Amino acid sequence: xxxxIVIRCEGRSLRDFALKQQISKCITAALAxxxxxxxxxxxxxxxxDEGIRAINNAYRKIDKATDVLSFPMFELTAGQLPASWxxxxxxxTGPDSRPLSSATAPGARSGI
Numbered sequence: 767x768x769x770x771i772v773i774r775c776e777g778r779s780l781r782d783f784a785l786k787q788q789i790s791k792c793i794t795a796a797l798a799x800x801x802x803x804x805x806x807x808x809x810x811x812x813x814x815d816e817g818i819r820a821i822n823n824a825y826r827k828i829d830k831a832t833d834v835l836s837f838p839m840f841e842l843t844a845g846q847l848p849a850s851w852x853x854x855x856x857x858x859t860g861p862d863s864r865p866l867s868s869a870t871a872p873g874a875r876s877g878i
Contacts, residue, residue: 768805769793769797769802769805769806769807769808770805770807771790771794771807771808772807772809772810773786773790773809773810773811773812774809774810774811774812776811776812776813776814776817777812777814782812785812789812793810816831818832819831821835822835
């Protein structure tokens with residue numbers, strides 16, 4: 767299965783190459799472990815407190831740094847399946863092939 771994993775490091779150092787390799791391996795292993803067999807794209811930005819604070823301020827109107835930001839491609843409500851999945855089909859990859867019962871909103875599995 768070919769997934770697109772895009773990793774950008776704002777620091778620009780020689781360590782970034784090794785970091786990108788490790789992050790990519792972890793993401794690939796997680797996708798395989800979860801049985802994700804639909805091509806997907808995952809974007810990762812490695813930044814510092816100043817960078818994450820700017821992103822928080824621009825997208826969430828929160829003027830502080832946080833540990834992690836996650837922006838889902840689609841907004842779902844935890845515990846509720848949509849009436850139709852048509853709006854969630856990606857024209858490049860098609861519908862998610864997992865059963866509807868396994869689909870959850872971001873954070874639902876972690877209890878957020």
